[in-house]
Amino acid sequence: MERDKQSSATPNSAVSPSQRLFTAIALPDEQKQKLHQWVEQNLGDLSFRKWSDLRDYHVTLQFLGDVATADIPKLEQALYQAAAEHAPFTLGIGEAGFFGRELFPRVAWRGVTGQLEPLNQLYQSILRATESLGFKPEERPYRPHITVARSYTGQQPVPPPVWQANDRIAKPWEVGEFVLYATRMGQKPMYQIIQNFPFPFQKP
Template structure:
């Protein structure tokens, strides 16, 4: 019998009204851009730690250490920042919106999660932590992306209070693709 596993990551889910505002911006300002894959707006989130394929038997222990990590932090506020990209500006690999607000609190939460999961064998990524909300992947357009996309727009800028983070499982081929397995309230 093979060990069952699920592809998991920790993240901050966006409130529904922020998902909707971001979706409206995508629909209005980005509708002419061609990307291989657009994120389902119900999946909009800020990744904390990608955990990869996790054996089902490990999940209860993982949840236990994440409860402890959450307990070290109180709520903080975040906002949706400007558009950005990974890859080449004219032909980006990933199009995203950044994160504003109490970034230091976000970084501290990120560090606590890394410290909590490391004894269970989860390794932090090599690259620096760059919190963002992925909107689309693999630009396939013929023409470069117009520079106006990178100019700031404040239709999505209402900050919100982050009172929890979640453990998501990836469900390939489903919409929305991410399912919340567990929620961890920030307690302090």
């Protein structure tokens, strides 16, 4: 995965001095269900240490790390300003892929297709907005994806056909906002949306 933290409006904020936060695009329910069906059909017989809960499927934008609860309102204000620069765009679920070794992958994911330039522009806007608050962008290139499993533990290599499943598994969807997630370790789902940041220039 990627990026995480939380907001002053949440029930836990009064007792949590900091929260692990990240910004992301949440998948709609239909795309979550279709992706989960693909995972069960194509990865269900494989052994991974951790499977993403279908309710947690998302495209990470920026991982923020542990953020002091008192600083979250300022962060949210900066993110509202970043969202104000953008209009809705369309994304789709892309081909299967992995991080690490192909036969014993560290992460299994599906990529992202569609209007990738507006997605990258949104990513850059968020980086600029948060950098003024002291958040540092990652040095590695931005590679949008949807993590479905982590840490392959099988004794036999992952069959190559898994990575060749590049057919479309769900219809594209319109992205009209991004969200701020807080990580809730040990819970399912593990990510809680604490704020939504809609794009102001909505299509009629």
